[in-house]
Amino acid sequence: xxxxxxxxxxxxxxxxxxxxxxxxxxxxxxxxxxxxxxxxxxxxxxxxxxxxxxxxxxxxxxxxxxxxxxxxxxxxxxxxxxxxxxxxxxxxxxxxxxxxxxxxxxxxxxxxxxxxxxxxxxxxxxxxxxxxxxxxxx
Amino acid sequence: xxxxxxxxxxxxxxxxxxxxxxxxxxxxxxxxxxxxxxxxxxxxxxxxxxxxxxxxxxxxxxxxxxx
Numbered sequence: 270x271x272x273x274x275x276x277x278x279x280x281x282x283x284x285x286x287x288x289x290x291x292x293x294x295x296x297x298x299x300x301x302x303x304x305x306x307x308x309x310x311x312x313x314x315x316x317x318x319x320x321x322x323x324x325x326x327x328x329x330x331x332x333x334x335x336x337x338x339x340x341x342x343x344x345x346x347x348x349x350x351x352x353x354x355x356x357x358x359x360x361x362x363x364x365x366x367x368x369x370x371x372x373x374x375x376x377x378x379x380x381x382x383x384x385x386x387x388x389x390x391x392x393x394x395x396x397x398x399x400x401x402x403x404x405x406x407x
Numbered sequence: 408x409x410x411x412x413x414x415x416x417x418x419x420x421x422x423x424x425x426x427x428x429x430x431x432x433x434x435x436x437x438x439x440x441x442x443x444x445x446x447x448x449x450x451x452x453x454x455x456x457x458x459x460x461x462x463x464x465x466x467x468x469x470x471x472x473x474x
Binding site for chain 1: 459462466467
């Protein structure tokens with residue numbers, strides 16, 4: 270039986286009060302949960318600790334993780350339940366990526382690759398003069 | 408807001424806070440189409456992105472002064 274695979278985007282906010290190892294551990298646990306259930310992780314992008322725009326569970330900061338994966342739809346309710354139960358996950362949002370979002374995602378990947386290439390070229394060029402200005406992460 | 412160079416993207420990413428903030432007032436409310444002068448399609452995409460961004464605390468639900 271070939272179950273249909275969808276692309277998903279998941280963003281979750283980890284309690285940043287816990288230690289770095291615990292955060293890393295939690296992130297790998299979430300990823301392992303997806304792979305064990307037959308999902309395929311495309312990318313895990315850790316944005317890192319950020320200030321929340323409003324307090325969640327009395328916390329003003331959170332560690333953001335944004336990830337992309339492919340899996341069957343049946344995994345999502347189970348995954349969401351696991352995220353809901355974990356006390357160290359303040360918030361999560363999973364989205365099924367439709368064609369538009371996939372196109373947008375792919376465009377952002379190729380743009381990123383180009384930026385990196387340009388950055389490397391600039392860095393190589395600027396080896397003698399000042400290093401390139403640090404870019405703001407979006 | 409209606410500059411001729413700006414092309415409305417087909418999908419508004421909730422992660423693109425910079426873009427979204429342009430369509431919010433000081434309190435973090437979504438500006439009406441009357442003011443933003445964007446297409447209905449784009450306004451819908453925008454509204455959805457704003458709601459998603461609020462959910463993950465990238466932008467506030469209510470603010471004394473955004474920006």
